[in-house]
Amino acid sequence: MATVVERVTKVIVDRLGVDESEVKMEASFRDDLGADSLDVVELVMELEDEFDMEISDEDAEQISTVGNAVTYIESKQG
Amino acid sequence: MGKLMGKTAIVTGASRGIGAEIAKYLAKEGARIAVNYSGSQAKAEEVVNDIVANGGEAFAIQASVSDADSVSAMIAETMSRYGSIDILVNNAGITRDNLLMRMKENEWDDVINTNLKGVFLCTKAVTRQMMKQRAGRIVNIASIVGVSGNAGQANYVAAKAGVIGLTKTTAKELASRNINVNAIAPGFITTEMTDELPEEVKAQMLTQIPLAKLGNPEDVAKAVVFLASEDSNYITGQTLHVDGGMVM
Numbered sequence A: 001m002a003t004v005v006e007r008v009t010k011v012i013v014d015r016l017g018v019d020e021s022e023v024k025m026e027a028s029f030r031d032d033l034g035a036d037s038l039d040v041v042e043l044v045m046e047l048e049d050e051f052d053m054e055i056s057d058e059d060a061e062q063i064s065t066v067g068n069a070v071t072y073i074e075s076k077q078g
Numbered sequence B: 001m002g003k004l005m006g007k008t009a010i011v012t013g014a015s016r017g018i019g020a021e022i023a024k025y026l027a028k029e030g031a032r033i034a035v036n037y038s039g040s041q042a043k044a045e046e047v048v049n050d051i052v053a054n055g056g057e058a059f060a061i062q063a064s065v066s067d068a069d070s071v072s073a074m075i076a077e078t079m080s081r082y083g084s085i086d087i088l089v090n091n092a093g094i095t096r097d098n099l100l101m102r103m104k105e106n107e108w109d110d111v112i113n114t115n116l117k118g119v120f121l122c123t124k125a126v127t128r129q130m131m132k133q134r135a136g137r138i139v140n141i142a143s144i145v146g147v148s149g150n151a152g153q154a155n156y157v158a159a160k161a162g163v164i165g166l167t168k169t170t171a172k173e174l175a176s177r178n179i180n181v182n183a184i185a186p187g188f189i190t191t192e193m194t195d196e197l198p199e200e201v202k203a204q205m206l207t208q209i210p211l212a213k214l215g216n217p218e219d220v221a222k223a224v225v226f227l228a229s230e231d232s233n234y235i236t237g238q239t240l241h242v243d244g245g246m247v248m
Helices: A004-016 A037-051 A066-077 B017-028 B041-053 B068-082 B105-133 B154-177 B199-206 B217-228
Strands: B008-011 B032-037 B058-062 B087-090 B136-141 B179-186 B239-242
Touching: A004 A037, A004 A066, A037 A066, A037 B105, A037 B154, B008 B017, B008 B068, B017 B032, B017 B041, B017 B087, B017 B136, B017 B217, B032 B041, B032 B068, B041 B058, B058 B068, B068 B105, B087 B105, B087 B217, B105 B136, B105 B154, B105 B179, B136 B154, B136 B217, B154 B179, B179 B217, B217 B239
Parallel strands: B008 B032, B008 B087, B032 B058, B087 B136, B136 B179, B179 B239
Antiparallel strands: none
16 A cells, blocks of 8 residues: 555646656645646645545645645544 | 537526526537526426437536535536536526615625626536546626626626626636636527516617617527537637627
């Protein structure tokens, strides 16, 4: 079973077309990975599907880096 | 072969009038239709029966467009039945006409909630699916009075002008995902509502229409088919006047 980090990384690589090596925990979707605001919305949608969870709009607004996403998902998975 | 074979369309406020005609015309082109209604279940079932009798596919679904939960449930039900949502026609609308000086706050709120907030909520809800599909068509039924203004309809005109602005913004936000968003601004269209108008009022209306006749619901429905089909691939953010030339 792939870890949360691996699964998040795969979603980001597929969605944003970036190289896996660029997907570091501190990387910002917008500043480092070339995502525009709509890409980030879509990314969150795909993470919801991947992890079968709902991420509220308020929570989604706090997710701006790879690390934010991983931490958020891990916290929800308990 | 219809222009919309294999597509799924949600038409809000489709139990009668222009909405019912839109549902039938989209179905005629091959689309499966979610016939949304607010209160008129029997009328909505009639529209469904008419579509099915003509070889199409449709179902009736109750939802209040101004209520987010109700809208979500409608989207979920449509997805579970048909597996995609390719076309949204925001048609549901009400009137509570009154002079501005006499207009009550609830008359203003009711019209804004259904006619403007309803478009926002339905659009937001389907956008998720359309973005995943990387394709979609949204057609908003505005009104020519949203362009020209109309005495006695401050709430309705404000809502319809709002819909035109919302159409342009949504078009810009979603263009990169291959989702086209346009509005139609019907002029005087014969419906149950205009049938009741006195002859002299109708005669007065006609003097303002270069084509010198009222429009039919089919005139609007055909424009919707155009904006929902691949024939309009290079058109987004526009408001198409279907009004016999009344406002140019």
